[in-house]
Amino acid sequence: MSSNPANDLQVDRPIRVLIHGASGRMGQALLRLLPEFPSLQLVATPGRGELSAAADFDVAVDFSLPEALPPLLQRCREQGAALVTGTTGLDASARQALESLAAQVPVLWASNFSLGVAVMDRLVEEASAVLTPAGWQCDIIEQHHIHKKDAPSGTALTLGASAERAGAEVRYAALRAGDIVGEHTVQFAGVGERIELIHRASSRDIFARGALWCATRVAVAPAGMHTIRSLLFPA
Numbered sequence: 540m541s542s543n544p545a546n547d548l549q550v551d552r553p554i555r556v557l558i559h560g561a562s563g564r565m566g567q568a569l570l571r572l573l574p575e576f577p578s579l580q581l582v583a584t585p586g587r588g589e590l591s592a593a594a595d596f597d598v599a600v601d602f603s604l605p606e607a608l609p610p611l612l613q614r615c616r617e618q619g620a621a622l623v624t625g626t627t628g629l630d631a632s633a634r635q636a637l638e639s640l641a642a643q644v645p646v647l648w649a650s651n652f653s654l655g656v657a658v659m660d661r662l663v664e665e666a667s668a669v670l671t672p673a674g675w676q677c678d679i680i681e682q683h684h685i686h687k688k689d690a691p692s693g694t695a696l697t698l699g700a701s702a703e704r705a706g707a708e709v710r711y712a713a714l715r716a717g718d719i720v721g722e723h724t725v726q727f728a729g730v731g732e733r734i735e736l737i738h739r740a741s742s743r744d745i746f747a748r749g750a751l752w753c754a755t756r757v758a759v760a761p762a763g764m765h766t767i768r769s770l771l772f773p774a
């Protein structure tokens with residue numbers, strides 16, 4: 540999760556990586572930061588309709604749109620390659636398709652690859668476990684740039700799911716404005732007091748670095764569904 544090359548993985552041979560969605564905001568950040576991870580060797584950046592002609596790879600790193608995923612999953616399955624994806628707005632059948640791919644290859648989907656949000660997620664779960672039974676209300680307010688298609692954001696839904704595990708009934712509000720990289724507020728409101736947990740992303744580099752760090756780990760992991768929490772905070 541760090542820009543320190545010492546945190547890169549030592550490997551016998553380079554891990555061949557395909558970047559899916561390379562022309563996008565996240566794709567461009569991934570390409571710029573890739574040199575921080577010498578174990579990763581870029582072999583393909585296929586655009587629309589170019590996947591079948593792409594070179595063989597060990598791990599795909601994907602930030603695209605839900606409709607772009609089926610051909611990528613198919614290619615990973617055919618090749619036995621790992622998948623790290625941060626694409627949000629996935630419906631139940633897309634999530635199921637990831638689970639089914641994970642029966643054959645290592646897969647990691649994360650709605651947010653930042654360390655800060657991973658820690659915030661744990662705080663939300665802990666706060667909700669105490670405050671929900673005490674009758675506090677949980678609300679999640681997220682703000683993003685005007686180009687973002689899905690709402691609520693994937694991160695908001697992940698944080699909400701963590702609060703809901705403790706029984707909370709979460710309400711969501713989403714704002715799309717300017718070039719906001721991403722801001723998430725989880726508010727717990729009781730009578731006479733309130734707690735607000737806020738994460739503000741000021742650069743996409745935090746997501747790109749997190750995804751590349753995960754790729755170095757997932758590429759050499761066993762088949763199955765991996766999570767950012769299981770990589771960052773192994774039991």
Ligand SMILES: NC(=O)C1=CN([C@@H]2O[C@H](COP(=O)(O)OP(=O)(O)OC[C@H]3O[C@@H](n4cnc5c(N)ncnc54)[C@H](OP(=O)(O)O)[C@@H]3O)[C@@H](O)[C@H]2O)C=CC1
Pocket residue numbers: 559560561562563564565566586587588602603604605606607624625626627628649650651652653689693746
């Ligand atoms: N998990 C995380 O930490 C983060 C997740 N995200 C998520 O990542 C995704 C991408 O975000 P962002 O980079 O801002 O989006 P962009 O719109 O900037 O980029 C989307 C990319 O996907 C490609 N694409 C879109 N549709 C298709 C298709 N049908 N087939 C193949 N390629 C396609 C685009 O190609 P083209 O140029 O041809 O349109 C482009 O390269 C979103 O779901 C966003 O929510 C974003 C930031 C962090």
Ligand SMILES: O=C(O)C1=N[C@H](C(=O)O)C[C@H](O)C1
Pocket residue numbers: 627650651683687691692693694695720721722
């Ligand atoms: O689309 C974005 O930009 C982001 N999407 C992710 C989400 O949906 O939570 C992560 C981050 O907030 C930026």
